[in-house]
Amino acid sequence: xxxxxxxxxxxxxxxxxxxxxxxxxxxxxxxxxxxxxxxxxxxxxxxxxxxxxxxxxxxxxxxxxxxxxxxxxxxxxxxxxxxxxxxxxxxxxxxxxxxxxxxxxxxxxxxxxxxxxxxxxxxxxxxxxxxxxxxxxxxxxxxxxxxxxxxxxxxx
Amino acid sequence: xxxxxxxxxxxxxxxxxxxxxxxxxxxxxxxxxxxxxxxxxxxxxxxxxxxxxxxxxxxxxxxxxxxxxxxxxxxxxxxxxxxxxxxxxxxxxxxxxxxxxxx
Numbered sequence: 001x002x003x004x005x006x007x008x009x010x011x012x013x014x015x016x017x018x019x020x021x022x023x024x025x026x027x028x029x030x031x032x033x034x035x036x037x038x039x040x041x042x043x044x045x046x047x048x049x050x051x052x053x054x055x056x057x058x059x060x061x062x063x064x065x066x067x068x069x070x071x072x073x074x075x076x077x078x079x080x081x082x083x084x085x086x087x088x089x090x091x092x093x094x095x096x097x098x099x100x101x102x103x104x105x106x107x108x109x110x111x112x113x114x115x116x117x118x119x120x121x122x123x124x125x126x127x128x129x130x131x132x133x134x135x136x137x138x139x140x141x142x143x144x145x146x147x148x149x150x151x152x153x154x155x156x
Numbered sequence: 157x158x159x160x161x162x163x164x165x166x167x168x169x170x171x172x173x174x175x176x177x178x179x180x181x182x183x184x185x186x187x188x189x190x191x192x193x194x195x196x197x198x199x200x201x202x203x204x205x206x207x208x209x210x211x212x213x214x215x216x217x218x219x220x221x222x223x224x225x226x227x228x229x230x231x232x233x234x235x236x237x238x239x240x241x242x243x244x245x246x247x248x249x250x251x252x253x254x255x256x257x258x259x
Contacts, residue, residue, distance in 0.1 A: 008233075009236075010236055013247075014247040014250065016251045016255060017255050022254060034249040036246065119247065123239050
């Protein structure tokens with residue numbers, strides 16, 4: 001039993017028919033073109049756009065239709081066109097939490113593959129959301145939740 | 157934790173329960189409002205909610221005379237399962253955007 005056993009992450013990947021430069025550009029500068037803004041935003045006003053500032057230390061935030069701004073998190077690593085690391089300061093109630101210790105992390109890697117790009121995403125740090133004892137129980141139990149969700153994701 | 161694990165697969169394998177789960181990801185709702193958005197009866201929604209509750213994915217609480225359902229905020233696996241489906245859809249939309257702009 002080590003600490004890494006309690007790190008709970010979501011891993012997803014997709015292969016896109018474009019060069020890594022294009023994929024990185026659309027993921028970041030084109031963020032609002034694909035993110036489901038109407039359902040996934042946290043500001044009080046409807047969201048007009050969401051922005052990832054193109055530099056390490058940059059903000060990740062939404063701008064409402066009324067011009068108001070609401071933070072989501074920060075750019076932790078900006079390495080175009082290969083890697084992007086975001087700190088997502090989100091509480092389980094889907095609100096902004098300024099405490100960096102409570103932020104989850106989203107790492108996106110862009111790797112050339114067969115003339116296109118393999119985009120691998122890892123969203124980690126869910127262990128911060130709950131009771132550590134319960135997490136240890138659920139992840140160490142053979143045939144537990146992790147395995148079942150793996151099967152579920154393959155079935156979808 | 158045995159029931160938690162054994163119920164998980166069937167809980168999210170059902171398309172209606174998955175729809176309910178995703179809907180609750182946007183905020184707490186009473187049964188009536190959930191039923192209004194879905195092509196199933198209110199008693200059926202209640203039944204699905206019971207399965208999600210038994211699986212530890214959803215909790216309920218009293219809100220005046222109503223009962224509100226929400227994703228289990230203490231449930232790491234609820235969050236993980238939620239983002240698993242969320243990123244799946246978001247990356248599909250991302251792929252569409254990349255390939256549209258590329259053409």
